[in-house]
Amino acid sequence: MGIFRGIPMFHGKCSRMRAIEFAIQILVVLLLGDCGVIGEATEKNETLVTSLNVTETTSFCGGFVTHSFGNITSPNYPSNYDDMLNCKWHFQVPSSNRILFQFYKLFKTEQGYDRVSIYDGISHSARLIVELTGNDSLSQIFTTTSNTATVRFTTDSSLNFVGFALYYSVDPIPACGGILYTDGTIETPDFPAHYPSSAKCRWIITADANKKIAINFESFQTEPGRDFLTIMDPISDLPLLIHSGYSIPDALISPSNQLVLIFQSDHVINQPGFELSYKII
Numbered sequence: 001m002g003i004f005r006g007i008p009m010f011h012g013k014c015s016r017m018r019a020i021e022f023a024i025q026i027l028v029v030l031l032l033g034d035c036g037v038i039g040e041a042t043e044k045n046e047t048l049v050t051s052l053n054v055t056e057t058t059s060f061c062g063g064f065v066t067h068s069f070g071n072i073t074s075p076n077y078p079s080n081y082d083d084m085l086n087c088k089w090h091f092q093v094p095s096s097n098r099i100l101f102q103f104y105k106l107f108k109t110e111q112g113y114d115r116v117s118i119y120d121g122i123s124h125s126a127r128l129i130v131e132l133t134g135n136d137s138l139s140q141i142f143t144t145t146s147n148t149a150t151v152r153f154t155t156d157s158s159l160n161f162v163g164f165a166l167y168y169s170v171d172p173i174p175a176c177g178g179i180l181y182t183d184g185t186i187e188t189p190d191f192p193a194h195y196p197s198s199a200k201c202r203w204i205i206t207a208d209a210n211k212k213i214a215i216n217f218e219s220f221q222t223e224p225g226r227d228f229l230t231i232m233d234p235i236s237d238l239p240l241l242i243h244s245g246y247s248i249p250d251a252l253i254s255p256s257n258q259l260v261l262i263f264q265s266d267h268v269i270n271q272p273g274f275e276l277s278y279k280i281i
Helices: 015-035
Strands: 063-065 069-073 086-092 097-103 115-119 128-132 141-143 148-154 165-172 178-180 184-187 200-206 213-221 228-233 238-243 258-264 273-280
Touching: 063 069, 097 148, 128 141, 213 258, 258 273
Parallel strands: 063 086, 178 200
Antiparallel strands: 069 165, 086 148, 097 141, 097 165, 115 128, 115 148, 184 273, 200 258, 213 273, 228 238, 228 258
């Protein structure tokens, strides 16, 4: 039968576990044909799951995740993971949400050689949020700036441990903008953490007819040439400031009793953003 051609021989530690897993994959293919989850064992023991929707705890080596919450674990968890793994979980949730990750239970990998990395995008070429290796008990929550993420787990050819268990959930991307009438501050979403991708924020500051508005910047860090803050005078419809990058803009005073502030980011590189104070004078 053609389906049994090229069955790999499993050697070394955990060989019995891998053989059982491979037999299960063959059974799934026989029963479901093209409709099931298809795994492929490579020479490096890498399992590529091409159509897996993860809904609960799973130790598959990678997959495509679209559900709003669940768990992923290193292969064989809570037993030791295998050698030469390159597992990638790609997350994509509804566009109005971001993804929250938190490790739970014991995190233990070979220090400096076996790593878990979380990326702020659909591939591992996106911005690295965190890379972990070694032995730790983690409670920190790691958050994406958009609705996509990638978790990658790589191991070498020696010293295997229990690995990790990672819980994920979604959270609405913070709204930004508004209509303001009194003294206050304006920040990009999540400041001083990185603002989200594809943000479009619009603030309107309105003072009494005989008043003006003073703006002072405390901090400014955006992707140069890509993510901009524009401050407009709505009376003349002319920009008073168009700014991007890492320098802090000079203070400014509105020519009238209104200002419109517009912040826009693209979908690539995110930065902490800006913080400013405004005062009616």
